[in-house]
Amino acid sequence: MFVRAAEASTIKGAAAEPIAPWDVERWLKRAWTREPLLDLHRELAGAPRWVPFDAMREAGEDRDDAIVQSILRALRSNELVALRLPTPGLAPFVPDQPPSKPPPPTPRKDEVLNVKFNPSTGYCGEKLTITCDGTVTSGTVKLKFKGVELETPKLTTLDVDIATPKSMEIKNVPFLQLGEKPEDRKAFEDVQVQVESESAPVPPSNLPTFYRARGMPNAPVGTFTATRNWNNFAMKPKFDQKIEKYIAKVVVTISVLKGWAATYVDLTGTPVTGAVTGGPGNNMRWARSTTGAMAPDEYHDGTAWQPLPTGFVPGAGNFFSRSFYRSGTTFVSPEGASFVYPEAFPDYNFDDPTYIAVRKRWISVAKKIWSRKWHLHRKACHSDKTVRCCRYDVDVELRFKLVTAPGEGVVVLAPGNQRSHAGVFCMGDNRPSLAAHEAGHHMDCPDEYDKGAIDPSVNTDGATNGLDSSTIMGGGNTVKKRHYHAFAAMVQRLLKTKYGRDDKYEAVAIT
Numbered sequence: 415m416f417v418r419a420a421e422a423s424t425i426k427g428a429a430a431e432p433i434a435p436w437d438v439e440r441w442l443k444r445a446w447t448r449e450p451l452l453d454l455h456r457e458l459a460g461a462p463r464w465v466p467f468d469a470m471r472e473a474g475e476d477r478d479d480a481i482v483q484s485i486l487r488a489l490r491s492n493e494l495v496a497l498r499l500p501t502p503g504l505a506p507f508v509p510d511q512p513p514s515k516p517p518p519p520t521p522r523k524d525e526v527l528n529v530k531f532n533p534s535t536g537y538c539g540e541k542l543t544i545t546c547d548g549t550v551t552s553g554t555v556k557l558k559f560k561g562v563e564l565e566t567p568k569l570t571t572l573d574v575d576i577a578t579p580k581s582m583e584i585k586n587v588p589f590l591q592l593g594e595k596p597e598d599r600k601a602f603e604d605v606q607v608q609v610e611s612e613s614a615p616v617p618p619s620n621l622p623t624f625y626r627a628r629g630m631p632n633a634p635v636g637t638f639t640a641t642r643n644w645n646n647f648a649m650k651p652k653f654d655q656k657i658e659k660y661i662a663k664v665v666v667t668i669s670v671l672k673g674w675a676a677t678y679v680d681l682t683g684t685p686v687t688g689a690v691t692g693g694p695g696n697n698m699r700w701a702r703s704t705t706g707a708m709a710p711d712e713y714h715d716g717t718a719w720q721p722l723p724t725g726f727v728p729g730a731g732n733f734f735s736r737s738f739y740r741s742g743t744t745f746v747s748p749e750g751a752s753f754v755y756p757e758a759f760p761d762y763n764f765d766d767p768t769y770i771a772v773r774k775r776w777i778s779v780a781k782k783i784w785s786r787k788w789h790l791h792r793k794a795c796h797s798d799k800t801v802r803c804c805r806y807d808v809d810v811e812l813r814f815k816l817v818t819a820p821g822e823g824v825v826v827l828a829p830g831n832q833r834s835h836a837g838v839f840c841m842g843d844n845r846p847s848l849a850a851h852e853a854g855h856h857m858d859c860p861d862e863y864d865k866g867a868i869d870p871s872v873n874t875d876g877a878t879n880g881l882d883s884s885t886i887m888g889g890g891n892t893v894k895k896r897h898y899h900a901f902a903a904m905v906q907r908l909l910k911t912k913y914g915r916d917d918k919y920e921a922v923a924i925t
């Protein structure tokens with residue numbers, strides 16, 4: 415039976431026995447047919463009066479969800495209370511008891527306390543005002559908070575002066591349940607927080623009130639783009655990000671073109687000077703290695719291959735590479751139309767298992783280096799750090815997209831083990847984090863090694879004037895908080911679009 419809360423204490427002749435919402439829900443689902451429910455609904459909309467419950471439940475198993483939900487909502491917001499009324503001649507209906515829950519405590523019939531939240535819903539960090547009314551008008555009540563959908567170990571009790579409205583902040587309500595396997599992860603848009611009185615002068619209630627905490631677990635994909643000038647290197651970072659079950663899922667796509675790398679050598683300081691037609695530049699010559707090593711041992715004088723000048727040992731500072739791709743029957747360098755390599759590059763199978771394996775390794779190494787290093791956390795969240803309310807994991811996925819022409823951001827993939835750079839990745843390069851480093855540029859991270867595309871204003875977290883040799887951007891393989899700054903900015907943007915809340919996020923230690 416249901417009556418408005420205001421009338422609950424004035425009903426005569428009934429065992430005024432409040433019923434917990436779970437109890438009512440089971441009754442409704444089991445026993446009530448559509449017609450009586452409609453009647454009841456009409457009753458509730460008008461003046462409340464008794465409804466013969468037992469007669470209704472005889473009718474069958476059908477139910478109407480919308481009405482059930484409307485009654486439950488009314489119950490939960492304390493607009494209604496449920497009372498059990500025995501009907502003479504019919505055996506009393508005993509609902510199934512949930513096995514794990516203790517029986518509801520017996521309330522004192524002479525005291526009623528209604529606890530209300532205004533508004534009755536909000537996001538972490540938002541304020542609710544608690545007001546109390548009922549037959550108890552003074553004193554302090556200790557309210558106990560408990561999540562309905564999942565465990566809320568960090569929710570505490572709150573002392574409320576019954577006569578004075580009290581403001582409280584929503585916090586410590588988790589929205590994520592981690593399972594043993596990734597697919598067991600369960601994220602919630604909504605968590606109901608049940609509130610009960612725990613102390614005198616109001617007895618423990620079996621007529622709980624709820625407020626509804628709202629989470630932000632998902633947001634559709636958006637694209638991050640920026641134009642940077644780092645140490646006079648122009649860069650255009652770009653990646654996609656979406657949010658799924660409190661995971662910021664980042665996808666970096668690098669467009670790749672089948673091609674070749676051509677070594678060249680800077681012979682400044684040797685007797686070989688000037689330039690040759692089609693050559694790599696002044697005092698420079700195309701070069702090659704006849705030993706399989708990365709460093710060249712021959713240069714091309716414009717006519718034929720020659721040994722390097724006597725006494726000249728090429729080091730990292732004087733041999734480099736240029737990328738080429740095949741256009742029709744000629745080889746063209748995206749790095750300069752004037753470059754002509756002195757001979758044709760031997761063709762190769764781009765999808766040879768060896769090369770497929772190299773690209774797969776680059777992808778898996780990038781994922782391993784970049785993913786799950788930090789959480790992204792809402793700066794203004796006041797929850798305990800173990801509570802998964804405003805925290806997002808980060809997964810980074812690198813993808814290669816094969817294209818057939820050069821263009822902005824297109825990387826040439828080459829066989830062999832020449833020197834890679836941002837425009838050409840050599841698939842014989844033995845540095846597995848090569849692509850992870852380049853993906854870092856796409857994710858808005860400058861170089862952190864000397865003479866690279868650095869940002870000298872970076873002086874946080876171990877970096878000095880933009881240099882930090884321990885990181886993936888500086889020649890090592892760690893990822894620091896600053897490297898997640900673009901993901902944090904994207905979480906802010908994506909959540910603002912989806913939920914209308916403009917909060918700031920930052921990388922924090924994983925808890």
Ligand SMILES: [Zn+2]
Nearest residue numbers: 538795803804
């Ligand atoms: Zn929070």
Ligand SMILES: [Zn+2]
Nearest residue numbers: 851855861866
């Ligand atoms: Zn770089």
